[in-house]
Structures are given as C-alpha cells and as structure tokens.
Amino acid sequence: MEKIGIFGGSFNPIHKGHIALAEQAIVKLGLDKLLLIPAACSPFKQEEGMLPGEERLELCRLAAEGHPGIEVSDIEIRRGGVSYTYQTLEAIAEPNKELYLIVGGDMFLSIGSWKNAIWISQTTTVCAAPRTADQLPILQKHAEALEGWGFRVIVLDIPVLDISSTELRKLIREGEDTSRWLDDQVAKRIREKRFYQ
Numbered sequence: 001m002e003k004i005g006i007f008g009g010s011f012n013p014i015h016k017g018h019i020a021l022a023e024q025a026i027v028k029l030g031l032d033k034l035l036l037i038p039a040a041c042s043p044f045k046q047e048e049g050m051l052p053g054e055e056r057l058e059l060c061r062l063a064a065e066g067h068p069g070i071e072v073s074d075i076e077i078r079r080g081g082v083s084y085t086y087q088t089l090e091a092i093a094e095p096n097k098e099l100y101l102i103v104g105g106d107m108f109l110s111i112g113s114w115k116n117a118i119w120i121s122q123t124t125t126v127c128a129a130p131r132t133a134d135q136l137p138i139l140q141k142h143a144e145a146l147e148g149w150g151f152r153v154i155v156l157d158i159p160v161l162d163i164s165s166t167e168l169r170k171l172i173r174e175g176e177d178t179s180r181w182l183d184d185q186v187a188k189r190i191r192e193k194r195f196y197q
Contacts, residue, residue: 005034006092006124007102008076008085010042011056012049013190014063015168015181017161019070021129024158025102026069029127034102035073035092036060039083043115044107049169049196053077062185086116089123099124100154105131105139112146121151129156172196 005025011018014036022034038056051059057077064070075091076083085101093099101124103111108128111117120126128143130136136157143153163181171178173196178187190196 001098002033002096003029003031003098003100004092005029005031005100005102005127006037006089007034008037008039008083008088009104010050010165011036011038011060012051012165013056013168013182013186013195014038014060015163015165015186016183017163017181019063019067019183020161021102021104021156021158022070023067025100025127025129025156028156028158029100029154031069031100034070035075036064036070037073037076037088040076040080041082043082043084044110051195053080055193055195059186059189062189063183065185084115086114086120086123089120093123100127101125102127102129102156104129105135108139109142111151112149118150121146121149125152125154127154127156129158130160132162133160169196 007022022036026034038060040053057074060072064072075088089099105128128139130139139155143155146153168178168181
C-alpha cells in the first residue's frame with residue numbers, strides 16, 4: 001500500500017514553513033511521497049494579489065527542488081475553476097493508495113463544513129498541523145469531535161514556523177528581508193518578476 005500525502009493550498013507565495021511542514025509530515029506519517037498541490041482558486045479565500053496559477057506552480061517547483069519525497073502536482077491548476085478537495089482526492093484515490101490529507105490548523109477547524117466532507121472522511125486520514133504552539137490543544141479537542149463523526153484524524157505535534165503568506169506579501173511589498181522565510185530560488189524569481197510589488 002503506497003502512503004501518499006496531499007498538501008494543497010494557494011501557496012501565494014510558498015514559503016519555508018510549507019516545506020518544513022511537508023518534510024515533517026513525510027517523516028511522522030511514514031509517507032512514500034507528498035504531493036504539493038497549488039489551488040487554481042480556493043473556495044475559502046479570494047486573496048488580494050493572487051499570482052496566476054502557473055506562476056505559483058513554478059514557485060512551488062523551485063521550493064521543492066532538493067527535497068526528496070515532495071512532488072509538485074498541477075492537477076488543480078489544470079482543472080481550473082474552484083479547487084474542491086474532494087475532486088482532487090477523487091482523481092488521486094486508488095485501491096492501492098492510502099491518502100493522508102495535510103491541512104493547517106485554521107482549515108482543520110472548518111473541515112466539517114467542506115463540500116462533501118463525509119466523503120472526504122471516508123477517503124482519507126485528515127492530518128492537522130498547528131499554526132501556532134497554543135493552537136495544539138484546540139486541534140486535539142476538535143479531532144475528538146471529528147472522530148465522533150467518523151473522521152480518521154491525526155494531529156501533528158510538530159515545530160511551528162509562524163509566518164503567513166499574507167504577512168510575507170506585505171514584507172515583500174515593503175522591501176523587507178524575507179530570506180528567513182523564502183527559499184533562495186523562490187525569492188530570486190519573486191524579485192526578478194517583481195511579484196507582489
């Protein structure tokens with residue numbers, strides 16, 4: 001049985017926190033690989049200054065270079081329209097694959113209201129990563145409630161790199177140093193293309 005992690009998001013832009021989470025998930029869950037999947041259009045947030053899908057995809061590829069086990073997938077960008085998680089899982093699910101859906105803490109708290117949430121609960125194990133250290137007990141409590149509804153849930157107790165893409169875009173706009181948060185190749189491309197300026 002192949003164990004596959006599914007880690008989606010707008011990745012606008014992708015940062016070291018995303019990659020650190022992906023790597024931790026691979027180790028903690030014993031994954032064979034993790035698919036990093038930039039959304040064409042998130043059903044949850046219409047971000048100001050959203051880069052086109054192809055550009056975010058390219059930034060993800062640059063960020064994933066040199067990180068074995070992380071593969072970037074264009075499945076949602078190719079499909080276009082609003083990126084619903086259940087459609088992506090449907091396209092990836094096969095009898096010989098065990099799927100682990102990696103979600104940030106904030107998204108995890110809303111998963112019961114996602115489109116086809118019950119189907120998602122039957123298809124994958126949902127793995128929640130805290131956004132901040134103090135979010136961990138909140139996620140654990142929510143996990144218990146979800147398990148009562150039939151979800152398979154794992155709360156990942158992992159080190160937190162507390163930066164959001166929204167904060168990063170602001171730093172880039174203001175010309176601040178983002179080297180702590182961005183992969184060198186990603187930062188270089190953002191500079192060259194004047195993204196988020």
